[in-house]
Amino acid sequence: MTDLNALRDQIDALDQQLQDLLNKRADLAHQVAEVKRAEDPEPVFYRPEREAQVLRRIKERNAGPIGAEEMARLFREVMSVCLALEQPMRVAFLGPEGTFTQQAAIKHFGHAVESVPLGAIDEVFREVESGAVHFGVVPVENSTEGMVNHTLDSFMNSDLKICGEVELRIHHHLLSGPHTRRDKVTRIYSHQQTLAQCRQWLDAHMPAVERVAVSSNAEAARRLRDEWNAMAIAGDMACELYNLDKVQVNIEDRPDNTTRFLIIGRQDTPPSGHDKTSLLVSGKNRPGLLSDLLRPFREKDINLTRLESRPSRIANWSYVFFVDCEGHKEDPALTEVLDALDSDGTTIKVLGSYPKAVL
Numbered sequence: 081m082t083d084l085n086a087l088r089d090q091i092d093a094l095d096q097q098l099q100d101l102l103n104k105r106a107d108l109a110h111q112v113a114e115v116k117r118a119e120d121p122e123p124v125f126y127r128p129e130r131e132a133q134v135l136r137r138i139k140e141r142n143a144g145p146i147g148a149e150e151m152a153r154l155f156r157e158v159m160s161v162c163l164a165l166e167q168p169m170r171v172a173f174l175g176p177e178g179t180f181t182q183q184a185a186i187k188h189f190g191h192a193v194e195s196v197p198l199g200a201i202d203e204v205f206r207e208v209e210s211g212a213v214h215f216g217v218v219p220v221e222n223s224t225e226g227m228v229n230h231t232l233d234s235f236m237n238s239d240l241k242i243c244g245e246v247e248l249r250i251h252h253h254l255l256s257g258p259h260t261r262r263d264k265v266t267r268i269y270s271h272q273q274t275l276a277q278c279r280q281w282l283d284a285h286m287p288a289v290e291r292v293a294v295s296s297n298a299e300a301a302r303r304l305r306d307e308w309n310a311m312a313i314a315g316d317m318a319c320e321l322y323n324l325d326k327v328q329v330n331i332e333d334r335p336d337n338t339t340r341f342l343i344i345g346r347q348d349t350p351p352s353g354h355d356k357t358s359l360l361v362s363g364k365n366r367p368g369l370l371s372d373l374l375r376p377f378r379e380k381d382i383n384l385t386r387l388e389s390r391p392s393r394i395a396n397w398s399y400v401f402f403v404d405c406e407g408h409k410e411d412p413a414l415t416e417v418l419d420a421l422d423s424d425g426t427t428i429k430v431l432g433s434y435p436k437a438v439l
């Protein structure tokens with residue numbers, strides 16, 4: 081049997097090689113930045129389509145024993161560091177620190193970005209629009225509770241582009257603080273979406289305790305610092321940030337509870353090969369409007385992944401539709417669909433074509 085020291089010597093030698101290779105990679109990314117600067121007076125350093133392709137290839141060719149997901153996560157961090165050498169990136173998210181949206185931002189961009197907490201979804205939109213940050217991250221739908229209407233509504237008045245999506249499995253924990261007297265708890269703080277995602281558990285286990293909706297799960301966790309008769313429901317990040325104790329883990333009603341987030345930016349994203357497109361569609365209210373909107377997708381065999389209606393806010397009982405479909409707006413089939421809808425008197429706004437979530 082090889083002895084421990086011999087194995088560790090081999091690891092040391094490999095680490096040296098890995099380190100040299102990582103620095104070589106960073107050096108190449110630096111050269112890419114020079115080319116981008118030379119070719120474009122307003123260079124775009126972050127390229128989501130390229131990053132998605134790199135991560136997909138890493139997953140496909142991975143031979144183990146490291147799992148494909150873990151390997152992709154390691155490379156996610158490597159690219160994050162390389163990109164930061166090209167340009168330090170500022171990414172705004174729906175705060176405060178410790179929210180699931182921050183977790184989604186880090187999952188998507190890696191740890192080398194500067195993440196900027198903001199108090200509301202429309203503030204995230206505004207800061208990206210003004211150029212104060214490069215990108216923004218906002219929640220858009222939850223598998224248990226449905227759409228995040230603030231986000232949909234913000235798109236109606238914005239020219240920002242969706243340039244990516246992130247999916248996050250959401251686990252909620254019942255938390256107690258340093259002063260909590262567990263036998264005296266009269267209220268539970270959390271965000272209203274979280275309370276809804278844990279409704280059955282709360283009904284079964286804490287029916288008499290008042291549920292108090294606050295602006296975020298992180299805010300709920302923060303409040304426990306100086307209260308003795310309350311608990312909070314929040315996720316791992318907020319729990320760690322405020323150093324709380326887990327009384328009960330994973331109390332979400334559905335074990336597959338997932339939230340989808342969108343990355344918003346100011347530029348279009350070229351095709352990556354596996355893309356999605358989000359559209360905002362409206363037309364004069366008439367019988368058959370919705371089926372007319374959908375027919376071109378059917379005819380071109382384009383899969384819809386979401387269809388949502390929202391009040392248009394222009395007139396009562398008139399609606400806009402949010403449509404997500406597979407494919408990129410530059411794909412010939414989708415271009416034809418968009419042309420067909422356009423000539424049918426429908427108003428279409430392409431909110432963005434972007435790579436399907438890889439991680």
Ligand SMILES: C=C(O[C@@H]1C=C(C(=O)O)C=C[C@H]1O)C(=O)O
Nearest residue numbers: 109112125126127130159162163
């Ligand atoms: C190096 C590039 O710039 C960035 C860094 C990447 C990387 O580290 O692989 C990939 C895409 C860009 O976000 C590039 O565009 O190729």
